[in-house]
Amino acid sequence: MRTVSPRPRGRRAGFDGLGLRRGLPDRMLPFLVAAMAFLAALAIAGWFGAASLSRHWRDGAGSALTVQVPDPDLPAVNDAGAAGRTRLAAVLAELARTPGVASARALPRDELANLLRPWLGEAAEQPALPLPAVVAVRMAGADADTARARTALSSVAPGTLVEDHGVWVGRLSVLAASLRACAAIAAVMVAAVAAAVIAVAARAGVAARREAIEIVHGLGATDAYIAGRFARRASWLAGLGGLLGATAALPMLLTLAVLAAPFAGGQGQAGQQPMAELALSAGDIARVMPGGLWVMLPALPLCAAAIGYITAYTTVRRWLRRLP
Amino acid sequence: MIRFESVGLSYQAAGGARVTPHGTSSRGGWSEPRAGPEVLHDIDFTLPAGVFRWLLGPSGAGKTSLLRLMYLAERPSRGRLTLLGIRVDTAPRKALPAIRRRIGFVFQDFRLLPHLPIFDNVALPLRLAGRPEDQIRADVTELLGWVGLARRTGARPAELSGGEQQRVAIARAVIARPNLLLADEPTGNLDDTQAERLMRLFQELNRLGTTVVVATHNEALVARHPGAALRLDHGRLTGHG
Numbered sequence: 001m002r003t004v005s006p007r008p009r010g011r012r013a014g015f016d017g018l019g020l021r022r023g024l025p026d027r028m029l030p031f032l033v034a035a036m037a038f039l040a041a042l043a044i045a046g047w048f049g050a051a052s053l054s055r056h057w058r059d060g061a062g063s064a065l066t067v068q069v070p071d072p073d074l075p076a077v078n079d080a081g082a083a084g085r086t087r088l089a090a091v092l093a094e095l096a097r098t099p100g101v102a103s104a105r106a107l108p109r110d111e112l113a114n115l116l117r118p119w120l121g122e123a124a125e126q127p128a129l130p131l132p133a134v135v136a137v138r139m140a141g142a143d144a145d146t147a148r149a150r151t152a153l154s155s156v157a158p159g160t161l162v163e164d165h166g167v168w169v170g171r172l173s174v175l176a177a178s179l180r181a182c183a184a185i186a187a188v189m190v191a192a193v194a195a196a197v198i199a200v201a202a203r204a205g206v207a208a209r210r211e212a213i214e215i216v217h218g219l220g221a222t223d224a225y226i227a228g229r230f231a232r233r234a235s236w237l238a239g240l241g242g243l244l245g246a247t248a249a250l251p252m253l254l255t256l257a258v259l260a261a262p263f264a265g266g267q268g269q270a271g272q273q274p275m276a277e278l279a280l281s282a283g284d285i286a287r288v289m290p291g292g293l294w295v296m297l298p299a300l301p302l303c304a305a306a307i308g309y310i311t312a313y314t315t316v317r318r319w320l321r322r323l324p
Numbered sequence: 325m326i327r328f329e330s331v332g333l334s335y336q337a338a339g340g341a342r343v344t345p346h347g348t349s350s351r352g353g354w355s356e357p358r359a360g361p362e363v364l365h366d367i368d369f370t371l372p373a374g375v376f377r378w379l380l381g382p383s384g385a386g387k388t389s390l391l392r393l394m395y396l397a398e399r400p401s402r403g404r405l406t407l408l409g410i411r412v413d414t415a416p417r418k419a420l421p422a423i424r425r426r427i428g429f430v431f432q433d434f435r436l437l438p439h440l441p442i443f444d445n446v447a448l449p450l451r452l453a454g455r456p457e458d459q460i461r462a463d464v465t466e467l468l469g470w471v472g473l474a475r476r477t478g479a480r481p482a483e484l485s486g487g488e489q490q491r492v493a494i495a496r497a498v499i500a501r502p503n504l505l506l507a508d509e510p511t512g513n514l515d516d517t518q519a520e521r522l523m524r525l526f527q528e529l530n531r532l533g534t535t536v537v538v539a540t541h542n543e544a545l546v547a548r549h550p551g552a553a554l555r556l557d558h559g560r561l562t563g564h565g
Contacts (some may be wrong), residue, residue: 017448019439215435218397219449220425222418324399324420 018212018226020233024205024312029198029234030241033308036194037245037300040187044300045253047183048290049260054176057169065137065146067091067104067153068161072133076156087157088133094156098149100140107134132161194304195311198234202315205230214323223320231313238308242301250297257289326371326394326504326535331403333364333389362401363389364559371537373408373503376530378546379539381556387539388432390556391506394537395429396420408503425453428502432509434493436481442492443468443477449500467495472518486513494522498529505529507538511545523549 069088076090085093088106095104107115112134113125120127139146146164153160206213213226364386371377379387392398393405396412405413408426415423428449436445443464450460468474471491473484481489490513497505505526511519523545530536537554540546546553555563 017437017440017444017451019437022439211435212437212439215437216448216452217421218395218424218429218435219452220421220423220427221452222421225452321417324396324417 017216018209018229020205020209020229022208024201024230024233024237029201029237030244032197033194033238033241033304034244034248036190036197037242037304038249039245040190040194041246041249041253041297041300043183043186043190044296045249045256045290045293047180047187048292048296049256050176050179050183051292052290053260054173054180057172057176064165065139065149066163066165067095067135067137068132068163069135069157070132070159070161071130077158087160088135090156091133091135091153091160094152095135095137095149098152100146101149102138102140104135104137107136191303191307194238195307198238198308198311199315202230202234202312203319205233205312206316206319213320217320217323223317226320227313227316230316231309234312235305235309239301239305242304245304246297246300253293253297254289257293325373325406325409327404327406328367328369328393329404329406331364331367331393331400331405332362333393333398334362334401335360335398359401362559364393367403367561369554369561369564371535373535374530374533376527376536376551377538378551378553379537379556380546380553381562383541384558385556386559387556388508389559390554391429391508391537391539394504395427395506396424425449425500426503428497428500428505430490430493430497430505430507430510432512434481434489436489436492436496438481441478441480442473442484445481445492446495446499449496453500463499464495467499468492471495487515487518490514491518494525498525501529501532501534503534505534505536507536509540509542510538511540511542519545520548 069091072088073086076085076087092104092106095101112131115134116127116131137149146162150162153162216226367390379390381387389398393400394407396407399405400413403413404411408423410419410423412420412423436442437448440448446468447460447464450463455463465474465477468477471494473488473491473495476484476488481492484492490510494507494510497507507526511522514522519542526536526538527549552565553563554561
């Protein structure tokens with residue numbers, strides 16, 4: 001009598017001992033999973049988009065202040081520096097001394113006129129009203145303390161207005177964080193629904209191949225062998241569905257990325273052109289898509305395959321416990 | 325060695341299932357099972373390794389149920405059952421597949437896998453045992469030649485006659501040279517010549533050390549090959565010897 005290997009396995013590649021090509025047919029499951037993968041891709045893209053916008057706002061506008069100095073040419077008060085300085089000069093000097101200020105630049109008169117031209121027309125060159133000087137300040141980080149600068153400026157130039165963009169950026173960041181959370185929940189829900197669909201398919205497959213399972217079980221197949229066969233089949237079908245879904249989502253994600261580029265600091269020009277005129281090179285596409293998406297999209301079929309394998313394996317093993 | 329000690333068997337049925345000795349035809353298959361009426365009562369006997377036994381009795385006596393216990397399609401509801409030297413009533417479930425691979429069986433209804441060619445049906449026990457493919461090919465080809473189906477290796481079971489399917493089932497049962505060979509009416513679909521060849525195969529395997537138990541109604545076959553018998557009636561063992 002020949003010895004018997006303790007761990008059974010079907011050796012021939014593609015050997016379908018349980019008839020799973022009929023038990024888990026390749027018609028419905030891949031398309032259902034493809035739909036789930038498509039939705040998951042959109043949710044993940046939403047997550048990356050919200051993260052990208054949030055980061056851009058925080059790094060850009062979040063670290064900016066706008067300081068308006070009324071009567072910029074009048075002498076400063078309480079000026080501990082050189083006597084006779086104008087209010088604007090005192091404000092700039094104070095800003096230069098303030099910790100956390102990376103740069104402070106007074107807008108030249110012609111630049112200020114350009115800003116007003118849409119409203120005042122040519123009168124912007126010589127406005128009838130006295131205009132404040134405007135100083136664009138960039139802080140070292142979004143979290144830099146602006147209160148100290150505000151106090152110091154008021155002391156040398158009373159009436160100076162400091163507009164902190166960070167307040168708005170903070171609110172937008174909260175909104176973006178909420179969007180990210182919603183996208184993550186949507187992705188998890190889609191994964192759960194995909195797992196449920198695969199579990200139902202595995203149950204239907206078990207019901208359809210019950211006699212074959214009982215015969216193979218009676219011949220000495222282990223639960224791991226039988227469940228593994230189902231899991232491999234489900235994994236292949238789910239992975240195929242994931243690939244279809246991710247591929248279908250790619251053109252839509254690219255379009256959204258191009259449209260969102262100006263808001264995220266990417267290819268601004270591309271975003272300002274009509275879609276019909278867009279002729280993106282591979283390099284452009286690589287730039288407008290958030291980097292994480294290039295990892296997540298290929299990972300989608302792998303995740304679908306893993307969900308398929310784990311779900312089918314556990315579902316079938318649970319059923320097999322009914323057999324002696 | 326096979327030993328039954330006060331063994332009783334009740335089939336477990338899923339809710340609303342019909343209970344048969346060939347299994348349960350449950351409606352859903354996922355609900356919790358419940359115990360049915362006892363079909364075997366207080367079975368006591370011992371078969372030393374390497375013996376041949378007929379299993380005789382009228383229809384409904386419990387022959388198929390006894391065989392189901394012996395190929396581990398069921399575990400006893402009570403009593404102690406030792407198969408091939410292992411206490412299977414208390415053995416962990418994960419230990420049973422290895423025992424099943426040492427048991428060959430021939431069903432009355434063949435129980436071939438309809439989607440597989442007969443070559444793959446016969447090869448299945450060897451594949452489950454992890455044998456190399458070239459050895460499987462040689463062994464299966466030789467055995468299918470012996471049962472007269474060398475030219476039908478690619479045929480599906482549905483393309484074969486009842487007798488041919490029976491021969492495939494027999495080939496599958498013996499391909500792995502089991503320690504215990506069980507057969508339920510194995511000659512029911514065979515002509516006399518094939519039945520005699522089958523009996524010679526059983527006797528040859530028995531001579532090589534395989535324990536063989538054959539359940540049959542065929543009195544003529546038993547008369548031609550007289551031997552010790554287990555006799556059942558109404559789920560009770562009424563004779564052994």
